[in-house]
Amino acid sequence: MQLKIGVTGGIGSGKSVVCRIFNVLGIPVFDADAEAKRLMTIDASLRNAIRAEFGTEAYHEDGTLNRPYLADQVFNDEQRLKILNGLVHPVVIRKGEQWAQQQKAPYTIKEAALLFESGSFKLNHYTILVSAPVGIRIERVMQRDGVTAEQVKARMERQWPDERKRQLADFVIVNDGIQALIPQVLALDKQFRSGQLQ
Numbered sequence: 001m002q003l004k005i006g007v008t009g010g011i012g013s014g015k016s017v018v019c020r021i022f023n024v025l026g027i028p029v030f031d032a033d034a035e036a037k038r039l040m041t042i043d044a045s046l047r048n049a050i051r052a053e054f055g056t057e058a059y060h061e062d063g064t065l066n067r068p069y070l071a072d073q074v075f076n077d078e079q080r081l082k083i084l085n086g087l088v089h090p091v092v093i094r095k096g097e098q099w100a101q102q103q104k105a106p107y108t109i110k111e112a113a114l115l116f117e118s119g120s121f122k123l124n125h126y127t128i129l130v131s132a133p134v135g136i137r138i139e140r141v142m143q144r145d146g147v148t149a150e151q152v153k154a155r156m157e158r159q160w161p162d163e164r165k166r167q168l169a170d171f172v173i174v175n176d177g178i179q180a181l182i183p184q185v186l187a188l189d190k191q192f193r194s195g196q197l198q
């Protein structure tokens with residue numbers, strides 16, 4: 001049996017950095033955030049549903065997703081976010097399951113910000129939480145995306161706090177800028193490859 005491992009963590013926690021290390025070790029990674037945006041652009045029925053719900057402004061004239069518009073629509077309005085999540089998540093989850101079945105590797109990784117919130121962590125054998133202090137996460141995202149602290153906090157408020165996620169996580173990687181990441185990833189990779197966890 002091929003193990004399916006989820007990697008999750010709040011905005012700016014360092015999920016993508018952690019997954020890049022797993023990927024360098026030869027492990028295939030499904031990036032749910034990126035896949036969501038790809039499917040929102042190319043999946044005709046998803047596009048139509050988003051347009052019907054959020055208006056023609058949801059897409060630019062060249063057909064690409066109007067991310068700032070949608071972010072503004074949903075991250076300040078819980079009901080609107082629920083609607084968008086309800087349209088996007090089932091399509092991405094289905095795609096992730098198909099993808100995992102096609103992989104030939106000791107184990108696979110699904111990277112997603114909302115594995116616990118969406119309940120989709122249950123589809124994986126184990127879930128890793130990437131954890132970092134809130135202040136550091138805000139700073140990192142402000143730097144990375146050129147956004148304000150308020151914009152980062154608006155997204156954070158739609159995610160569970162780390163304390164709640166820790167209760168469901170099987171493993172925690174601490175990415176506080178003090179503890180080194182690579183040894184933490186190597187130790188988990190060794191366990192997943194050993195077969196002892198199955």
Ligand SMILES: CC(C)(COP(=O)(O)OP(=O)(O)OC[C@H]1O[C@@H](n2cnc3c(N)ncnc32)[C@H](O)[C@@H]1O)[C@@H](O)C(=O)NCCC(=O)NCCS
Pocket residue numbers: 010011012032033036037040065066067068070071074081084085088089092112113114155158159
């Ligand atoms: C609103 C959108 C277009 C904004 O795009 P943008 O490029 O600014 O952000 P991106 O998708 O790269 O997400 C960056 C981070 O924001 C946070 N975030 C994104 N979607 C959500 C959400 N639905 N709830 C809470 N936080 C979220 C996550 O921490 C994520 O890693 C996009 O986030 C989106 O379509 N979100 C809804 C679908 C979704 O849940 N996607 C992510 C998981 S499948």
Ligand SMILES: Nc1ncnc2c1ncn2[C@@H]1O[C@H](COP(=O)(O)OP(=O)(O)OP(=O)(O)O)[C@@H](O)[C@H]1O
Pocket residue numbers: 009010011012013014015016017018033113140141144175176177181
């Ligand atoms: N240990 C670290 N030291 C310094 N910078 C870091 C560290 N970890 C992550 N970063 C930087 O912080 C930013 C956020 O990291 P990353 O993109 O991996 O987070 P994420 O959890 O995938 O975020 P999001 O949920 O927004 O997609 C990036 O610019 C990354 O390069």
